[in-house]
Amino acid sequence: MKVVTVIGARPQFVKAATFSRAVREHNQTSQKAVQEVIVHTGQHYDANMSDIFFEEMQIPKPDYSLGIGGGTHGQMTGRQLEEIEKVLLEEKPDWVLVYGDTNSTLAGALAAAKLHIPVAHVEAGLRSFNMRMPEEINRILTDQISKILFCPTDTAVQNLVREGFKDKSCQVRNVGDVMLDAASFYTQSAKRPAIPEYDSFYLCTIHRAENTDDENRLKSIITALNELSETQPVICPIHPRTQKLAECLGLEIKFDVIPPVSYFEMVWLLEHCEIVLTDSGGLQKEAYFFSKPCITMRDQTEWVELVNTGVNQLVGADKQAILNAVDAAKATNFAQAENLYGNGEAAKAILAALLEFESA
Known part of the structure; x- marks a missing residue:
């Protein structure tokens, strides 16, 4: 064959x-x-x-x-x-x-x-x-x-x-x-990226055009992340295009920005973070694979079972909704979300x- x-x-x-x-x-x-x-x-x-x-x-x-x-x-x-x-x-x-x-x-x-x-x-x-x-x-x-x-x-x-x-x-x-297959296989190869020595941190990614190409959405997300970083480090592997757009809009980034990471480095970040904030599709699932609460900064998601079981919150780009979701995520219970994939x-x-x- x-x-x-x-x-x-x-x-x-x-x-x-x-x-x-x-x-x-x-x-x-x-x-x-x-x-x-x-x-x-x-x-x-x-x-x-x-x-x-x-x-x-x-x-x-x-x-x-x-x-x-x-x-x-x-x-x-x-x-x-x-x-x-x-x-x-x-x-x-x-x-x-x-x-x-x-x-x-x-x-x-x-x-x-x-x-x-x-x-x-x-x-x-x-x-x-x-x-x-x-x-x-x-x-x-x-x-x-x-x-x-x-x-x-x-x-x-x-x-x-x-x-x-x-x-x-x-x-x-x-x-x-198949992403569960991959996550299980590559966990053994996780590699720490070049980041500060934090006891705990939130992991964030922003790349989707619906957020980066909309000035109001991008400003709202970055403002929320800046506020979160005042009490907990936020690490964001950021695409150069996203960073350039933020600079063009005069948006100050106060959280930790690092260059895009390899898959092995992302696995390490997922293993060690407290909460994931993302507009990525794949990262929503990977957060679940590593039992990490996820906050999805989009208006829709394909992975509705994660939302239905409470391990993922869909918040759009609203600043207050993002901040409220972080507080709620700390009480996430994964017991009702076993074997979804x-x-x-x-x-x-x-x-x-x-x-x-x-x-x-």
Whole structure:
């Protein structure tokens, strides 16, 4: 069985690494070999993705690096679609595997579907119900043309049921979350970043355009973080673009700003922080994996089960709501939020399902 995996950003490499490990383990013990061909579209240029990144994280290097980034969403997706199609015509895989909701996800799925190659979508069924987000469009369209939809949660399964997927010629499976696989595997490699010696601290990230491109939202968030830092250190690995926007707006940052960190350093920060404040999608789940209360500075989240069980608070960009949520987070009880994302073996379940489908 040959699988072409299409990815375009560093977080997708971390997710895809879980499947690559499952393939390697399978090939060591099974007579039915699985070949994985990795295609990196280059959607997000990341200087941290050097040779050492692949070596430390035990991630196979891409077989194809397309170098397609920049431009509008339409331009990027179209160029990726064209180049991925060439790869698929050359490789003739049995499956195309895509992750999440990037333009690379949609381009890979479209290229495969038009060539009648079955698509397997990891992280299927997630919905923010905000059609202004490009990610929402990408995930909905990818689900529609996938043969197997690998959901990370019961909520994701129910989203697909409501959308009529029970009546479509596809399979919907809750396999758990590959990010839990990754978090469990990489905890042993956590590395302390260059930060002051604090007894305790809050961890914060701000990068989403809905916050950074809105002057009022960004000002409100930074004001709240400044106030929090008066009584508890706040460490924020900040994207240079976010910091530049804050400077252009004349916003003084009083909390601890550090350069973007590696995945291993982020794992260390998650292990040692008290509370997570973020507008990231993935970090909401990772906070949960490490039993850390999360405050999400967005108006919607795909991970509604975290909000429903009280381990994540959705506060938007309102200063007072952020401050109130920090106080409430100190009493967070994780007992009602056990096993929301499976058992940490999602990648093995994905591989088993693909093999099962092939032999059926």
